[in-house]
Amino acid sequence: MNNPLIQDLIDRYVNVSFQVHKKAESLIKAELGNDLTNDQHYVLSYIRKASGCTSTELADAFDVNKSAITAIISRMADRGLIERTRDVNDRRVVYLTLTGAGEELFRACQEKVHQLVESIITKFDETEITTFINTYEKLAQILDNKKKDELGE
Amino acid sequence: MNNPLIQDLIDRYVNVSFQVHKKAESLIKAELGNDLTNDQHYVLSYIRKASGCTSTELADAFDVNKSAITAIISRMADRGLIERTRDVNDRRVVYLTLTGAGEELFRACQEKVHQLVESIITKFDETEITTFINTYEKLAQILDNKKKDELGE
DNA sequence: TGATATTAGTTTAATCATTGAACTATTCAC
């Protein structure tokens, strides 16, 4: 297609998503300091919500190789933030949970991240931000389907 | 603040931005294949628009240490994608430009990325996507100011 | 003018993230 309007939207989207992504990561990283990398923060966040999840599930959610997850989990397990427990019935499976220390560190980091996000989104009026997040969530859904389509083919 | 509505928006935003970011990176990565990493694609894209820019400028735009840029540029210069030219008047400064090969590779990759983005944004109606991008751009601006504020303090 | 600051960029050592391939151990299927 050669609709110039669409081309312009694509350009703007590619540009802005790249910029926001870089800057947001950087601001979050500043909040996390030396306690957690951004990836580790994501992983803690995921396990906290889905306590007892598996590496395979994480690899799916994060769209990475299972060995990448093994590496991240190992680093955090070494620091006593995450615990691995083998399933008694299917001994191939390993369940992931936060330790007390993991929970505590996550809460402290999440507090900072929420304050950061709050300081940002309160610069929008409520309708604007709600509309934005709605579309954003729709986009997440579309990307998810896109992924599944590709695997299905 | 304890406004539960805001808290909900923050939760939704943190979640969705994380998801979209992961999935989008992954889809773009699939398009780029073994030709370029996502970061390298960003760098080519930047230099193409700002031909003759410096490492310092890139480090600013990408919010990373200058040595990170040196490393990325070096890898791509080794592959003949980017050229470094010293300023004649201020011999500390190095200007970055794409080589012919860099230009060509970028165009091929950009073509694929644009097709991907087009297949996604055409699932929204035009008003929706325009509104979304407008807010997104406003967000980019706010993040940028936030960054400058922090440096200023 | 000349000593000192600053600036642009690189190098180095260390760490984290990622992949693909080979591997272990377990369970499933027939």
Add this chain to the structure above:
DNA sequence: GTGAATAGTTCAATGATTAAACTAATATCA
């Protein structure tokens, strides 16, 4: 009960990142 599939790990290689020390060039200003 043998062969295929599954969950997870290990290993080797590569890329990205940082902080600190460094080189080389330019700016400052006494």
